[in-house]
Amino acid sequence: MDDKDIIIELLKDQLKKLEELNRSQFQIIEQQALRIAELERRLGLNSSNSSQPPSSDGLRKKPSPKNLRSKSGKKSGGQKGHKGHTLEQTAHPDKIINHDADECPNCQNSLKTIAPTRFFKRQVFDIPDPQIQVTEHQISLKICTCGTPVKGSFPNHVKAPVQYGHRIQALAPYLMHQQLIPEDRLSDLFHDVFNLSITSASLVNMGKSLSQKLMPWVENLKNHLQGAPVLNLDETGFRIQGKTSWLHVQSTPEETYYRAASKRGDVPTNLSGIAVHDHFKSYYKHLPNSVHALCNAHHLRELKALEEIEKEPWAFKMSKLLRISSKCQEPPIDRIFALYDQIVAEGLGFHESQPPLDSGARGRKKRRTGHNLLIRLRDYKGDTLRFLTHEGVPFTNNLAEQDVRMMKVKQKISGGFRTFAGADIFCTLRSFFSTCRKQNENIFSSITQTIQGQNEVVLVVRTGLQRF
Numbered sequence: 001m002d003d004k005d006i007i008i009e010l011l012k013d014q015l016k017k018l019e020e021l022n023r024s025q026f027q028i029i030e031q032q033a034l035r036i037a038e039l040e041r042r043l044g045l046n047s048s049n050s051s052q053p054p055s056s057d058g059l060r061k062k063p064s065p066k067n068l069r070s071k072s073g074k075k076s077g078g079q080k081g082h083k084g085h086t087l088e089q090t091a092h093p094d095k096i097i098n099h100d101a102d103e104c105p106n107c108q109n110s111l112k113t114i115a116p117t118r119f120f121k122r123q124v125f126d127i128p129d130p131q132i133q134v135t136e137h138q139i140s141l142k143i144c145t146c147g148t149p150v151k152g153s154f155p156n157h158v159k160a161p162v163q164y165g166h167r168i169q170a171l172a173p174y175l176m177h178q179q180l181i182p183e184d185r186l187s188d189l190f191h192d193v194f195n196l197s198i199t200s201a202s203l204v205n206m207g208k209s210l211s212q213k214l215m216p217w218v219e220n221l222k223n224h225l226q227g228a229p230v231l232n233l234d235e236t237g238f239r240i241q242g243k244t245s246w247l248h249v250q251s252t253p254e255e256t257y258y259r260a261a262s263k264r265g266d267v268p269t270n271l272s273g274i275a276v277h278d279h280f281k282s283y284y285k286h287l288p289n290s291v292h293a294l295c296n297a298h299h300l301r302e303l304k305a306l307e308e309i310e311k312e313p314w315a316f317k318m319s320k321l322l323r324i325s326s327k328c329q330e331p332p333i334d335r336i337f338a339l340y341d342q343i344v345a346e347g348l349g350f351h352e353s354q355p356p357l358d359s360g361a362r363g364r365k366k367r368r369t370g371h372n373l374l375i376r377l378r379d380y381k382g383d384t385l386r387f388l389t390h391e392g393v394p395f396t397n398n399l400a401e402q403d404v405r406m407m408k409v410k411q412k413i414s415g416g417f418r419t420f421a422g423a424d425i426f427c428t429l430r431s432f433f434s435t436c437r438k439q440n441e442n443i444f445s446s447i448t449q450t451i452q453g454q455n456e457v458v459l460v461v462r463t464g465l466q467r468f
Contacts, residue, residue: 049305089123170447173207177429211428230392233277234400239416251400256434258427293386295397314347326395347374
């Protein structure tokens with residue numbers, strides 16, 4: 001072999017190595033391109049087009065939000081005929097102060113003996129100076145003519161030489177568990193406003209005592225919701241004993257039931273009605289006898305991301321169809337179902353025509369985000385459109401999501417719970433407070449009545465629950 005042949009063989013070897021290097025680099029570039037696209041998509045997600053909470057959006061300046069609602073054509077603000085709510089004068093003021101004119105500014109004559117011909121009034125709404133009222137209960141000792149000493153008896157609720165009254169025992173749990181004021185700050189509030197020193201331990205015990213009184217009511221509520229025809233379900237992460245735990249909620253327009261659990265999958269198992277949720281698989285697993293309805297607010301957010309980031313045409317159509325269907329008074333169900341199937345088929349055809357993603361040597365075939373959503377919409381068509389076929393089923397799961405929102409506020413303020421017992425007390429009280437609010441009952445009055453034992457006037461007139 002001469003020198004020329006040797007050079008040719010060396011060049012062939014070098015070319016082969018370059019081709020192998022080129023193939024490996026091409027694979028790396030392809031993987032990096034997919035990774036970059038995935039990261040760019042994550043950067044484009046926010047609370048309006050995904051399930052991320054608004055707090056995750058951060059303080060960066062955002063563009064004008066594109067609301068999921070379609071334009072109604074109405075001007076912003078109160079509409080014509082809307083009943084406003086403003087401060088109005090009362091016909092029975094608690095105190096009247098007269099400011100009479102004593103002298104005429106023109107002739108300086110005295111006006112003290114002249115009767116007024118008309119009154120002009122202005123009213124100031126304020127609160128009296130907060131102060132603690134101490135009521136002393138006394139019983140006397142009397143000696144009967146027969147020589148027997150006889151003492152009077154204290155009221156049943158007066159059990160100690162010194163104790164807090166019903167309103168303080170009601171105000172403390174209300175401020176701590178409804179207005180979410182931490183116990184140390186609440187102790188400061190009582191001292192600053194009422195000049196009353198209450199320890200944090202005493203405030204905690206007031207909430208514990210109220211929750212014990214409410215236990216029979218909570219059991220009745222829990223049993224009642226098992227047979228609710230439509231029940232909204234949701235769950236959110238909670239910190240208990242320094243570990244991630246979960247708070248589950250069951251909601252109707254008139255009742256709310258909260259429950260703490262160590263696992264997210266510890267969902268209710270004995271419901272018989274329609275369960276509205278956000279496609280958490282444990283609901284399908286543990287509620288096989290329930291009819292399911294999916295939250296379309298989640299679907300609209302996912303579709304919005306596909307519209308804004310991937311620009312997939314089928315997503316525009318599906319989003320528009322769902323919005324229009326939710327607003328129809330008498331929806332043409334057959335037509336909506338046909339359009340739904342047509343859009344899903346169009347989307348599946350689009351994704352199946354795309355080149356496959358590299359899923360590695362093992363595992364199932366990797367799919368694009370929009371492809372996964374399409375398969376879910378296809379396989380759970382009945383659950384997605386349940387709001388059209390069953391009366392009383394909402395379009396979204398917003399009711400349950402609104403009921404868990406304040407739980408996240410509690411977590412941000414206090415960080416979590418030291419014990420499961422403390423979390424259970426919080427869940428019991430919030431169940432009671434939320435149900436009061438939904439039934440237009442005054443929460444503070446209901447707490448006070450519960451502490452006083454006036455159970456015949458407390459709650460659940462419209463739900464059919466037994467009073468406790």
